Amino acid sequence: MFSKPKFTEYVMARLVTLGVFLFILFSVLIVVVMQEREDILLSIVLLGIAFAIFIFSIFRGAKRMQNELEVINRYLKNLDEIEKIDYETRFFTREFEEINENLIRVLKSAKKREDIKQRYNAKLKLKNRQRADMLSAIAHEFRNPIASIMGYSQTLQEDPNIPKVLQEKFLGKVYNNGQKIEDLLSRLILWNKFESGEATLHKSSFSILSLANEVKMVLQEAYKDREVEIIGEDRMMKADRTLIELVLKNLIENALKYSKDIVTVKIEDDRISVIDKGTGISEKDLGKVTKKFYRSGTHNWDNSMGLGLSIVKTILTLHGSRLDIESKLEEGSTFSFGL
Incomplete structure (x- = not known):
C-alpha cells in the first residue's frame, strides 16, 4: 500500500529533480556559450559542486525541521504518558517557530486538562469508596437496633399475657432503640450538610x-x-x-x-x-x-x-x-x- 513520504523525503525528491534539471540545462548552456574545453569541464564541475552544496544545505534544514516535527508528534502520540513538557523551539523561520510554540501550548493545555481529569477521577473513586463504606456502616449500625425493636415487638405481639412490668421494660427497649436510630439519622443528615457546605453557624x-x-x-x-x-x-x-x-x-x-x-x-x-x-x-x-x-x-x-x-x-x-x-x-x- 502506498505511504506518504516524510517531510525530508518529499523536499529532497522535489529538490533533486529540480536540481538535476537545472544542472543539465546550465551545462548545455555552458557548452554552447564557451569555446575552450577545459573551461567547459571546470565550469560544469563547479556548477555541480554548487548544486550539491545547495541541495545538502536544504537537506540539513529540512531534516532538522523534520526532527522537530517528530518531537511534537511524539508528544501528541504519547500525551497520556508524558510527565513533563520541557521543550525549546529551534526553527529557522518564524512561521515554523510559531507553529511549534502553538503546538507546545496546545500540549500543555491538553496535559493540564488530563491532570484535572485524573484528579477528578481520583476524587470520584474516593467518593464512591466512601459512599460504599457509608452504606456498609449504615447497614451495620442500623441492624442491631432494628433487630432489637423487631424482637421485643414480636414478643409483645405473640404473648399478650406478659406481666405489666415486663411489657413496660420491653417498650422501653423499643423506645431506646428507636432513639438510637433517630440519633444515627441526625448524624448522617448533619454530616451531609457539612459535606455539601450548607451548614451555617448561629453564634x-x-x-x-x-x-x-x-x-x-x-x-x-x-x-x-x-x-x-x-x-x-x-x-x-x-x-x-x-x-x-x-x-x-x-x-x-x-x-x-x-x-x-x-x-x-x-x-x-x-x-x-x-x-x-x-x-x-x-x-x-x-x-x-x-x-x-x-x-x-x-x-x-x-x-x-x-x-x-x-x-x-x-x-x-x-x-x-x-x-x-x-x-x-x-x-x-x-x-x-x-x-
Whole structure:
C-alpha cells in the first residue's frame, strides 16, 4: 500500500529533480556559450559542486525541521504518558517557530486538562469508596437496633399475657432503640450538610459550664451507673450552642463507652478537656480516628457510622478551633479543644 513520504523525503525528491534539471540545462548552456574545453569541464564541475552544496544545505534544514516535527508528534502520540513538557523551539523561520510554540501550548493545555481529569477521577473513586463504606456502616449500625425493636415487638405481639412490668421494660427497649436510630439519622443528615457546605453557624454567648451540665444530665439517663464530674470555673463562650453541645455530647459519650472509671470534664481559661481512664487509642490509630468512616480493628472508635469524631473535628474547624487528642493504650485518653 502506498505511504506518504516524510517531510525530508518529499523536499529532497522535489529538490533533486529540480536540481538535476537545472544542472543539465546550465551545462548545455555552458557548452554552447564557451569555446575552450577545459573551461567547459571546470565550469560544469563547479556548477555541480554548487548544486550539491545547495541541495545538502536544504537537506540539513529540512531534516532538522523534520526532527522537530517528530518531537511534537511524539508528544501528541504519547500525551497520556508524558510527565513533563520541557521543550525549546529551534526553527529557522518564524512561521515554523510559531507553529511549534502553538503546538507546545496546545500540549500543555491538553496535559493540564488530563491532570484535572485524573484528579477528578481520583476524587470520584474516593467518593464512591466512601459512599460504599457509608452504606456498609449504615447497614451495620442500623441492624442491631432494628433487630432489637423487631424482637421485643414480636414478643409483645405473640404473648399478650406478659406481666405489666415486663411489657413496660420491653417498650422501653423499643423506645431506646428507636432513639438510637433517630440519633444515627441526625448524624448522617448533619454530616451531609457539612459535606455539601450548607451548614451555617448561629453564634450566641452562653455558659460553657451550664451547657456541660445539661449534656451530663442527658447522658447519665442512658449511663445510669456511670459518673461524669465537671471541674473548673465557668466561662462564657460565643459560638453555635447547638453544635458545641453536639461536640461535648460526642466526646463525653465516647469517654463513657470506652472507659469504666469516672469521666472528667475539665474547664480551664482557654480550653475544655474530656478525660477518661479507658482503653486508650494506639499510636497508629491516633491520627485516623477523626477521619470519616474510620473504624479501628481493635476498638470500635468513633461509633455511629464512623462520623462522630469527624463531625466534632468539622464543627471545631468551623469555629476556628481544633480537636487535640492525647492517648495511651490501657491508660486512657484526653480530648480537648480551645475555647
